[in-house]
Amino acid sequence: MATRVPRRGVAAAVLVLGDLVLLEATVLLGILVRLHAAHWFAIDVRPGNFAGVAVAVVFLPLAYALAGLYPGYGQTGVERLRKRVTVTALCFGAMILFDRLALDGLWSRGILLMAGAVAVVAIPLWDAVAQHLLIRWGGWGEGVVVFGPEDRRRALADTLTRHRELGWIPVAWAERPSSGEPPVPGVGLALVALSGPGIVPPSSADDLPYRRVVIVPDIGPEMGDVQSLWISVRDLGAELGLEMRRNLLDPVNQAVKRALDVVFAAGALVLAAPVIAVCAAVVAVVSPGPFFYVQIRTGLHGRPFRMWKLRTMVPDAARRLDRVIAQSDEVRAEWERSMKLRNDPRVVPVVGGFMRRFSIDELPQLWNVLCGEMSLVGPRPLPNYHLVRLEPCAQRMRRRVRPGITGLWQVSGRSTTSLSEQQRLDTYYVRNWSLWLDIHILCRTLLVVVTGRGAW
Template structure:
């Protein structure tokens, strides 16, 4: 397999595991789930970390914030049903006939067992999966207690409402707290990168740009003879066989070769409680990959979940269910916007654009019109008169100052993505999915190479995707390619759920929209 060490290096790697406690399940490919989902040119690089608190104290603060946040959010989830029904909270909470026999704050204990309160850990989609599983355990426990006391339809309904709120409020609440902890320079484990080669520098660049990954670089360990310079703003703390003089929680090796080299130097024990190997493996998934021991070798089990018929069937059932419900809710909004558009510019408030669908076949995508009826003429004239706009168009196929857009309402509809609402009908018809690579016009697809076009059209296009919750209009063709490839390689229902919930935040915040 390209990028993996030969058998001799792997044998030494296994020997290193016994000496230093290396966890093979912690292989961190260079492009992780977080780096794709959260990456984008709009993300501001953080400054190299300056150690301000001892690791133990910092971890205690992070745990306290996360636990306190979930206690607060679960309290809200428990109170909302009472507010909606008018039940007195204290009486029902303490009374013997309460429909929710276990206080919602009990879910915090379950999430603690799942490891969601550490200063770094699972990727956001995996954290969402663990949160949903934890809430399911809580809900099942409540149902068992209620069934033992006698069937209660109201009790089952309340348990369902509270459980749903625990997931939704907890997810968005945790995201907000994590952002605050990053701003306070508390999130992430203090990390030393072993290796100053191209892979090590690329890894440092990713970690500095993406603090959400949970690794806070403090410097490098280099080979003997390495000039003591700063790389990506980080200092070289010592040689590869030396103990760093700063507190370290994670040793992050940039490749199998540097790991074997470190082992060969015979350093006197690992200077960090956890060791992670970052192995760059191009064009392979890295989100749900599983490590299999194969004697003296390491096997990586990889499944292409999005191409399995049963998963496509599951995805289709979810699409029809949520698109149907969403369309019922969206019809009044679509009607109001259609009337507004018609009053500003004559002509139909809707338009149909031919885009490239699955297997390369053309599909008719519905949208609310946000441009003038003579938009193409306006665009051509603007590009001819403005070279900077022409260059921007060739790179993004979008313009920051687009002369085609209707005044006021056009920008509002595009910023909030309300022009995409009619595409719920495309989802119901089977032309699109709720989540997937966005269907692009043919001229946009021509900007990609043939191999990527074939990969992109091998799955159903989506109403939303990774691009929508990260870069959106700020991402060029390279960003779109990396995010679409990652989604296709790493699909799971949990990743779809994460993207759907992240889309709400992106739309409400008008992130990257134009």
């Protein structure tokens, strides 16, 4: 298989240079704020102190490199986010501590605090933007060789092609490793896809002439999809163990998630109140009936609750849907595939499509979050006609968490995702949940909502 692979080192160079520029920019911002504050507070401003801080942040890329972020192929966006935030915060914290204990305050802690606070947000955003641009321009990824039976290696290659953010580009494949076979030039990574015992035994990886080898086990249909994040390898003597951290069962994590929900939902509801009021008034003018739409949805542990939305559909929406489905096989197929219609006849004219495109109709659900019925992030609470179409396993998984205003499949295609893809993404969220995953989804939600991408 002939596939173009980016030139080695380009992505790492872009990330390093971008990090250096951005870190120095955060220090410059801190210096400007500090100098501005000197007009109101008695602060001893010494330009020599600033130079020390500017030089110190140059060493942060070394910490990023040690964390495996240059370029960091094979890591999900959630893993990159966690590492970027953690390493940045720890490094700035260490510099503040060093300034206090070793330099007796020679550096400016105010500059460090300001630069650190900005960098913790700006560095992960830059990382995501740089990765997106490198993927778009063909500068992201390294070649990999895939070994395994044809069905398994094709499935694995398709997965890697879909998830380009991982940066693993299949350039060659084979049934099984051949003894003494030279490596593919320029490739240092091999993936061995197992398919039952003895097909491509893990021991065969010992003979592969590659610096890194990743074993991809065949879980089997009896186990279905399994957790893939927050897994640690355990050496059990002659056995290999995989420890899966079930974050949703940790009461501390649950308390933190709930606290963040309340704080952010309260602030967001205050800011969104004028927008809700204006849109409600427009709905009342252009369409008869109430401007709020309340429907019973299924929540945590299967408990029903009243979910609030701004009404975006006409009063006789159900009748219009039945009529358009009965008139067109193409429309029926579209509805069966995703439970959505691109040209939905039920939508209120003038304002309905606009509110749905930018998710303004979901803003009243901030009240549901404050009441503890929903979360900011989680599987979307579905209407019963949509919920019953899901497999029993997917329905059980959804009942383990509070439904969310936004979720993983909302930022992975919104209305364009098929029913099976919706199930897969929701179960992935529940199995792999962490606060980092929530932050990752919230950041992607802002981008998706602003662009209106994938919604109708």
